[in-house]
Amino acid sequence: MALKSSFCVALAASYFSLPVTASQSPSASFESRCSDLKHAPQPSNITPLYSEYIPAGTNLVVPGLDPSCFNSTTILADICRLGLNVTTSDRSDFIMEVWLPRNWTRRFLSTGNGGINGCIGYDDMTYATQLGFAATGSNNGHSGQNGTRFLNNLEVVIDYSYRSLTMSAAIGKQVTDKFYGKAHQKSYYLGCSTGGRQGFKMAQEFPDIFDGIVAGAPAFNFQGLLSWSGLFHTIIKEVGPDGVPPQSSWAAIDAEILAQCDHLDGAIDGILEDPSLCNFRPEALICRSGAKSSTCLTGKQADTVRRFLSPVNGVNGTFVYPRAEPFSGIVGSVLSIYAPEQFQYTDHWFKYAVYNDSNLNTENLGPEQWDYAFKHDPANVRTYSGDLTKLRKRGAKLLHYHGLEDPLISSASSTYYYNLASRTMSLPSADMDKFYRYFRISGMSHCLGGTGASAIGNRGDNMASRDPKANVLTAMIRWVEEGLAPEFVTGAKFKDPKAPGEVEYTRRHCKYPLRNVLKAGGKYTNVDDWQCVL
Numbered sequence: 001m002a003l004k005s006s007f008c009v010a011l012a013a014s015y016f017s018l019p020v021t022a023s024q025s026p027s028a029s030f031e032s033r034c035s036d037l038k039h040a041p042q043p044s045n046i047t048p049l050y051s052e053y054i055p056a057g058t059n060l061v062v063p064g065l066d067p068s069c070f071n072s073t074t075i076l077a078d079i080c081r082l083g084l085n086v087t088t089s090d091r092s093d094f095i096m097e098v099w100l101p102r103n104w105t106r107r108f109l110s111t112g113n114g115g116i117n118g119c120i121g122y123d124d125m126t127y128a129t130q131l132g133f134a135a136t137g138s139n140n141g142h143s144g145q146n147g148t149r150f151l152n153n154l155e156v157v158i159d160y161s162y163r164s165l166t167m168s169a170a171i172g173k174q175v176t177d178k179f180y181g182k183a184h185q186k187s188y189y190l191g192c193s194t195g196g197r198q199g200f201k202m203a204q205e206f207p208d209i210f211d212g213i214v215a216g217a218p219a220f221n222f223q224g225l226l227s228w229s230g231l232f233h234t235i236i237k238e239v240g241p242d243g244v245p246p247q248s249s250w251a252a253i254d255a256e257i258l259a260q261c262d263h264l265d266g267a268i269d270g271i272l273e274d275p276s277l278c279n280f281r282p283e284a285l286i287c288r289s290g291a292k293s294s295t296c297l298t299g300k301q302a303d304t305v306r307r308f309l310s311p312v313n314g315v316n317g318t319f320v321y322p323r324a325e326p327f328s329g330i331v332g333s334v335l336s337i338y339a340p341e342q343f344q345y346t347d348h349w350f351k352y353a354v355y356n357d358s359n360l361n362t363e364n365l366g367p368e369q370w371d372y373a374f375k376h377d378p379a380n381v382r383t384y385s386g387d388l389t390k391l392r393k394r395g396a397k398l399l400h401y402h403g404l405e406d407p408l409i410s411s412a413s414s415t416y417y418y419n420l421a422s423r424t425m426s427l428p429s430a431d432m433d434k435f436y437r438y439f440r441i442s443g444m445s446h447c448l449g450g451t452g453a454s455a456i457g458n459r460g461d462n463m464a465s466r467d468p469k470a471n472v473l474t475a476m477i478r479w480v481e482e483g484l485a486p487e488f489v490t491g492a493k494f495k496d497p498k499a500p501g502e503v504e505y506t507r508r509h510c511k512y513p514l515r516n517v518l519k520a521g522g523k524y525t526n527v528d529d530w531q532c533v534l
Helices: 005-017 030-037 122-130 154-180 194-205 222-239 247-265 299-308 330-338 344-354 367-375 389-394 411-425 472-482
Strands: 046-054 059-061 072-074 079-089 092-101 107-111 133-138 186-192 212-216 319-321 397-403 436-441 488-494 503-510 515-518 530-533
Touching (some): 030 079, 072 122, 092 154, 107 122, 107 154, 154 194, 186 194, 186 472, 194 212, 212 472, 222 319, 222 330, 222 344, 247 330, 299 330, 397 472, 503 515
Parallel strands (some): 107 133
Antiparallel strands (some): 046 079, 079 092, 488 503, 515 530
């Protein structure tokens, strides 16, 4: 019989009530307290795996991970690293780590995952401990970037949906308080993509766990997202080779998107500050009669581009997912990501979690299959209620961001969610601002990268400054601990994206529903020449 989630959390919480050994005493050295953690008595559902002291500057390489997971990171603070295996039912478990820095600030932070993720976010934990957080991460109940363990096992899906995060946070807090001999003062969450969805899951259903949640490019409306993701491959197969814009035409498509829409924000800089205003017309690229050119499109190819950039509706016209927002590079991204084979996350989710059929053909998923996925929502993973009432009453804060050049999760989905929350809670933006703020990051790809000022401190490798005006994590700390909410997020564009450091220019990204426009006569690389307007 499966253990109930509440019972598992109670077992996790009991970790704190276990006796303290001599070397765990706060008077013992940091290193000795760390080495002893593995040998501390444990509740019946927790198995210690390792505990080790790691000094700053160490290149941590984790052996034995699934090849789809990143297995190394450079540690930036002296830490104690604890690994645990946590049983959640008689058919499910997860691996978690707790990193305890010597420079602890009495803050706790949980990290999220990505994709159909069974990978601990070591880079995020490195970033968190560098800033003085005690940090946790988990493999979300399975190993690697795949969903095969979901097959006929709802318990594993529950871990993926929320339980591995809620339990690892409970355990991590108890370990932290016990290790330092004093209670943490504030609790935070940081995640992007699936990690963004996990953040919204906490905000909607478990708002007591974190005081501040930073959630980027959220994979909420999960079934809708994976239906949309799977549709690209279906379209590409359906139209055939003559209906797919050739690679030689991609630059022309990009140039035409910019020709039609780049000026809408007042700056000709190759970046759309508000792609929702761009009603791109691919028909402008149709070849003139008799012309044979690799830089223009046939009518069939123009129709394919239009389908790529259209919203998805299902049975009886029901909403499935908003359109892919246009940006320079969108068509090339779609064809590079989705053309070779069905998108793995779509394939694995429909096979192993929705239909429980490893032989399911996902090449031609359509409205009937999408509808079935919505109606069979295991562990309520969709995460799309729009109801943040509990978070608001709790007094916790939610900072939401999304890159406007995201080819994997449409930035339009974040705008839809914000407006859904406004309607669901019957609150105007002025009231939403008190607990929930959403920032559209122009020139950012999926969670980081892109053509613009996308370094906003959401990750260690995407940080130009610790200043709360330019760093979403430290902005959240200031909002929670000082009551000063961010009015904008200043992003930086690095001169060399492959070697972050030297900044080419910065740009303030507006709080939705405001949008960024260049002042008359302004220079787009001058941060003060932009203004946020309705």
